[in-house]
Structure formats: structure tokens, C-alpha cells
Amino acid sequence: TPDAVTNLGEGGQDGIEEIISRVSSALSRLDDSQHMVSTHQITIDGDTAVGRCYLHAQHIRKVTGGSPLFVVAGRYEDHYVRTPSGWRISQRRIVSMWTDGNLDVVQF
Incomplete structure (x- = not known):
């Protein structure tokens, strides 16, 4: 939705433009x-x-020193709303269950 909210692990984003950016x-x-x-469960x-x-x-990125790979596994917790255009995500939060690899790959 245009006013969607996310938290993807390092703070949140408010609104679709901020999320896209x-x-x-x-x-x-x-x-x-x-x-x-996978394994979508929706109520x-x-x-x-x-x-x-x-x-x-x-995630793959060539970095100085270390592996170019960082992996995260977890789940998304979502809230949806029905709009005239169909179902849309209004909130998404990531819950990390485990990670592996070089964290520097995703440190920007």
C-alpha cells in the first residue's frame, strides 16, 4: 500500500517510496x-x-578479505489489506532465525 511500513532488520521504512528506495x-x-x-500461511x-x-x-558481493557470501534465513510477518485493486501488503517485518557467512557483504 502507499502507506506501507517495513522493518527489514536495521530500522523501519515508512511509505512505499521509502521502501522502494x-x-x-x-x-x-x-x-x-x-x-x-516459501510456506505461506495467511489468515x-x-x-x-x-x-x-x-x-x-x-547475498553476494566482492569484499576485501573474506567470503563474498552472506546468507540469512528467517520469516516475514505480514499484514495485508484488501483494496479495490486487490490484496496489498501494509506491513512487513523480517525475523531472522539464523545467518551464515561474511556480514561485511551486507554492511554498506
Whole structure:
């Protein structure tokens, strides 16, 4: 939604423009990334819903010293609203369950 809110691990973003800017900036600094999302569970209550899904994200960036790989696994916790254009995410929060690799890969 235009007023969506996210918390992707290092503070939140308010509004779709801020979310797009944050995600675009982060992804543009990586050499490659792959985000796999699975096991969606959604509970609908009228025109709102809550859901969760699991993620496994690999991030690749050449850094001085160390592996170019950082992996995070966890889940997204989402809130949805039904709009005239269909269902939209209004809130998303990442809950990290484990990480592996070189944290410098995602330190910008």
C-alpha cells in the first residue's frame, strides 16, 4: 500500500517510496542475490489478513578479505489489506532465525 511500513532488520521504512528506495539501494550494491520465499500461511479476516512465510536469502558481493557470501534465513510477518485493486501488503517485518557467512557483504 502507499502507506506501507517495513522493518527489514536495521530500522523501519515508512511509505512505499521509502521502501522502494531502501530496497533498491541495498540490492544495487550487491553483485548478486537470491531470495527464496516459501510456506505461506495467511489468515483472512474480512478486508484484512495476517500472514507469515519463510525466507532464505543469499547475498553476494566482492569484499576485501573474506567470503563474498552472506546468507540469512528467517520469516516475514505480514499484514495485508484488501483494496479495490486487490490484496496489498501494509506491513512487513523480517525475523531472522539464523545467518551464515561474511556480514561485511551486507554492511554498506
